[in-house]
Amino acid sequence: MGERVNFGETYGDAWDTYIKRYHEGIEPKIGMWPGDQWGREADWRLIFDELILAHVPIGARRFLEIGPGSGKYTAMLLDAYPEATIRAVDVSAAYLDVLRERLAGPVAVGRVVPDLVDADHGGLLRRLRTVDWVDRVDCVCAFDSLVHVDLQYMMGYLLTAAEVLRIGGVLAIMVADATSAAGFEKLVRDVRRVWPFQGRICQKFEWVGPDILANILSRLGFEERLHRSHGATLHVVASLREHVKLSW
Numbered sequence: 001m002g003e004r005v006n007f008g009e010t011y012g013d014a015w016d017t018y019i020k021r022y023h024e025g026i027e028p029k030i031g032m033w034p035g036d037q038w039g040r041e042a043d044w045r046l047i048f049d050e051l052i053l054a055h056v057p058i059g060a061r062r063f064l065e066i067g068p069g070s071g072k073y074t075a076m077l078l079d080a081y082p083e084a085t086i087r088a089v090d091v092s093a094a095y096l097d098v099l100r101e102r103l104a105g106p107v108a109v110g111r112v113v114p115d116l117v118d119a120d121h122g123g124l125l126r127r128l129r130t131v132d133w134v135d136r137v138d139c140v141c142a143f144d145s146l147v148h149v150d151l152q153y154m155m156g157y158l159l160t161a162a163e164v165l166r167i168g169g170v171l172a173i174m175v176a177d178a179t180s181a182a183g184f185e186k187l188v189r190d191v192r193r194v195w196p197f198q199g200r201i202c203q204k205f206e207w208v209g210p211d212i213l214a215n216i217l218s219r220l221g222f223e224e225r226l227h228r229s230h231g232a233t234l235h236v237v238a239s240l241r242e243h244v245k246l247s248w
Helices: 011-023 041-053 072-080 093-102 104-108 123-130 151-164 181-189 191-197 210-219
Strands: 062-066 085-090 112-116 137-142 165-177 222-230 233-240
Touching: 011 093, 041 072, 041 137, 041 165, 041 222, 041 233, 062 072, 062 151, 072 085, 085 093, 093 104, 093 112, 104 112, 123 151, 137 151, 151 165, 151 210, 165 210, 165 222, 181 191, 210 222, 210 233
Parallel strands: 062 085, 062 137, 085 112, 137 165
Antiparallel strands: 165 233, 222 233
């Protein structure tokens, strides 16, 4: 059944542990940066085109990227949107260190702003308010990250997106789709691997259904543009039609 890893107590612990194991040579090193072993560059380009280029104007200036990891999609944003600043937020301090190394130039000139998400649920929103990004963000995006967080935790990011996006701004995300054929197969297959952790933090998908997500986004003031299953993930693009004020 493989090695039983202690991933710690939080999402941040889990990814800090992964980076530590990567540097120690325990995790596979495929490509130049941690995380490159999951997927292929050609597929990443297709995902970027579908979620971002097809929906976000080239003149976009403010991006909030949730869970950039080592920054492969961050680099694509920088190349495609030459006027943009990307606020790259992550729960993993170790992954943010990798991002700073990979994108040292853009970080140095302020085009990429790494930001650690902590236990203060409203901290990120307050920091964005401080730099006058509320109601002014062009795109909030999450590529490989939200597939790993449960719906309650994800809701915090969705609420933040609904507040910081401008009207017409774009939410582009990938979530784990339990209802697709590939998602259902993975849900069955992963029981054997995940069961021994008995609810402790481990590397696994946190599943959601498309109807649940569509309902939540509508209540938050979004209008869907794209809603498509892609293997075990659901690709969703939505634009903000109105600001819905909620107390959270």
